[in-house]
Amino acid sequence: MNGIKIETTDLNLYYGNHHALKAVTMDIRADAVTALIGPSGCGKSTFLKALNRMNDLTKGVRITGRVRLDGVDIYASGVDMTALRRRVGMVFQQPNPFPMSIYDNIAYGPRIHGEKSRARLDAVVERSLRRAAIWEETKDRLKKPAAGLSGGQQQRLCIARALAVEPEVLLMDEPTSALDPASTLKIEELLLQLKRSYTVVIVTHNMQQAARVADDTAFFLAGEVIEKGRTKRLFSGAQDTRTRDYIAGRYG
Amino acid sequence: MTRKVNYSASLCRHDFGLLHARIKDAVAYTAIYLAAFYAVLVLAGIILYVFAKGFPVLDLPFFTTVTSVVNGTVGIAGNMVNTVYIVVLTLIAAVPTGVGAAVWLNEYAASCKAVRLIEFATETLTGIPSIVFGMFGMVFFGTTLGLGYSILTGALTLSLMILPLITRSTQEALRAVPDGYRDGAIGMGATKWHMIRTILLPSAMPGIVTGILLAVGRIVGESAALLFTAGSGYLLPDVGSGLVHKIMESGGTLTIQMYLSMARAEYDTAFGIAAVLLCMVLAFNLLLKLLTRRWNRISR
Numbered sequence: 113m114n115g116i117k118i119e120t121t122d123l124n125l126y127y128g129n130h131h132a133l134k135a136v137t138m139d140i141r142a143d144a145v146t147a148l149i150g151p152s153g154c155g156k157s158t159f160l161k162a163l164n165r166m167n168d169l170t171k172g173v174r175i176t177g178r179v180r181l182d183g184v185d186i187y188a189s190g191v192d193m194t195a196l197r198r199r200v201g202m203v204f205q206q207p208n209p210f211p212m213s214i215y216d217n218i219a220y221g222p223r224i225h226g227e228k229s230r231a232r233l234d235a236v237v238e239r240s241l242r243r244a245a246i247w248e249e250t251k252d253r254l255k256k257p258a259a260g261l262s263g264g265q266q267q268r269l270c271i272a273r274a275l276a277v278e279p280e281v282l283l284m285d286e287p288t289s290a291l292d293p294a295s296t297l298k299i300e301e302l303l304l305q306l307k308r309s310y311t312v313v314i315v316t317h318n319m320q321q322a323a324r325v326a327d328d329t330a331f332f333l334a335g336e337v338i339e340k341g342r343t344k345r346l347f348s349g350a351q352d353t354r355t356r357d358y359i360a361g362r363y364g
Numbered sequence: 365m366t367r368k369v370n371y372s373a374s375l376c377r378h379d380f381g382l383l384h385a386r387i388k389d390a391v392a393y394t395a396i397y398l399a400a401f402y403a404v405l406v407l408a409g410i411i412l413y414v415f416a417k418g419f420p421v422l423d424l425p426f427f428t429t430v431t432s433v434v435n436g437t438v439g440i441a442g443n444m445v446n447t448v449y450i451v452v453l454t455l456i457a458a459v460p461t462g463v464g465a466a467v468w469l470n471e472y473a474a475s476c477k478a479v480r481l482i483e484f485a486t487e488t489l490t491g492i493p494s495i496v497f498g499m500f501g502m503v504f505f506g507t508t509l510g511l512g513y514s515i516l517t518g519a520l521t522l523s524l525m526i527l528p529l530i531t532r533s534t535q536e537a538l539r540a541v542p543d544g545y546r547d548g549a550i551g552m553g554a555t556k557w558h559m560i561r562t563i564l565l566p567s568a569m570p571g572i573v574t575g576i577l578l579a580v581g582r583i584v585g586e587s588a589a590l591l592f593t594a595g596s597g598y599l600l601p602d603v604g605s606g607l608v609h610k611i612m613e614s615g616g617t618l619t620i621q622m623y624l625s626m627a628r629a630e631y632d633t634a635f636g637i638a639a640v641l642l643c644m645v646l647a648f649n650l651l652l653k654l655l656t657r658r659w660n661r662i663s664r
Binding site for chain 2: 201
């Protein structure tokens with residue numbers, strides 16, 4: 113039985129007048145994969161971003177309620193954003209390697225946190241690329257621009273980049289929706305390995321993907337969590353008809 | 365009622381309407397062709413004329429001496445040095461401000477109204493005739509701040525003039541940076557300033573440098589705004605502390621000297637300077653083309 117890594121209590125989020133998240137209360141288990149599913153615009157990405165305060169960047173966002181990481185409120189005053197995002201890393205829908213070398217991409221995070229030693233950076237780069245299962249493809253071209261990699265490779269590079277700062281939680285916003293099936297499969301395999309040491313929260317539009325990789329699943333609709341629980345239970349016998357309909361592909 | 369047009373018939377039969385259209389097409393084509401040809405012809409004509417008249421004047425002393433009745437020399441060394449001073453000082457004053465303003469407008473400004481107001485202001489600044497900048501610079505920097513006729517006064521005046529250019533090109537370059545870079549860096553825990561310094565500005569650098577090169581072109585070509593601010597000194601600075609004092613002395617750029625030479629009907633010198641200026645413009649354009657092509661290749 114895994115402990116609780118993140119718990120949200122009565123989390124409300126407004127974009128101006130638009131009520132995007134409605135009293136979301138959810139526990140996210142440590143060292144497990146939690147999938148957030150639901151139709152477009154249901155608030156699942158917004159919820160994901162609330163977990164490392166990426167919504168702070170958006171104009172006109174107002175948040176009430178609590179998000180606790182290991183019991184500590186991340187919206188409390190005095191929370192250090194750099195420290196928070198070091199613990200809660202993020203991978204985006206579009207692979208977004210920086211316009212620099214593969215090596216510098218991976219070293220970007222550690223350098224933010226003050227790492228200067230060349231030897232230690234070398235070690236971090238190799239370890240992160242290995243963990244993201246892309247070391248073999250990149251070890252001979254670490255100094256080459258990351259833009260030269262294929263889309264799937266770029267996304268694994270971004271995962272490696274996120275892992276380089278030793279996060280505890282990895283947030284993934286539809287990480288495979290821009291990738292071909294083969295690359296998607298690789299990332300899914302990777303996820304199953306990563307959950308041994310990281311808490312993963314993944315937004316996905318792909319029901320099969322949720323079924324394949326997620327231990328827990330939460331179904332969002334119009335800013336509310338309609339149903340959440342073990343993926344197996346949700347996919348075999350959801351209690352709410354809306355959940356059943358969505359999983360069966362009747363809308364969304 | 366719609367009239368049925370039989371196109372296949374009009375291909376074979378002699379059709380006056382169609383002939384008319386064909387003639388119009390031919391006339392328009394010729395006119396457009398001539399217009400394009402005219403533009404090229406004029407450019408080539410000016411370049412050839414200036415070079416033909418100017419190059420005979422260019423010899424080594426022309427570049428290495430200053431005009432002196434005592435020594436019997438005619439040269440533009442002092443003006444070339446002045447031009448370098450003005451370019452460097454103007455850029456020092458305008459680039460940090462212009463880039464800073466663009467970063468603020470693009471990355472920090474929260475209110476759309478403020479942004480639009482500032483963008484409107486910079487656009488308007490671009491349209492102001494340079495002689496107006498010259499008048500303002502003379503009165504404000506020269507008299508009010510007491511900088512007098514000096515290279516510094518001229519450079520500060522020009523920095524106001526090229527500020528919109530730098531801001532504009534930087535803004536456009538920043539807008540072209542994908543949001544994914546911003547999210548990625550912020551998501552890694554970078555502070556905003558760190559993200560701007562390590563990701564945004566390097567990505568936008570080609571656009572910024574292009575803007576700076578265009579600005580240099582304008583500075584080198586400017587005369588009206590400098591005539592009453594930087595003045596028309598043509599002497600070389602004394603080596604040593606004179607190099608610093610020079611910025612407080614009057615100094616005419618190449619264009620100013622050209623204006624003065626023409627005013628004195630010294631057309632040989634004027635053509636010589638014109639040839640030098642044209643060479644510089646051509647060199648700038650070539651450099652711009654090379655850099656743009658290189659950057660495009662790298663980013664691909």
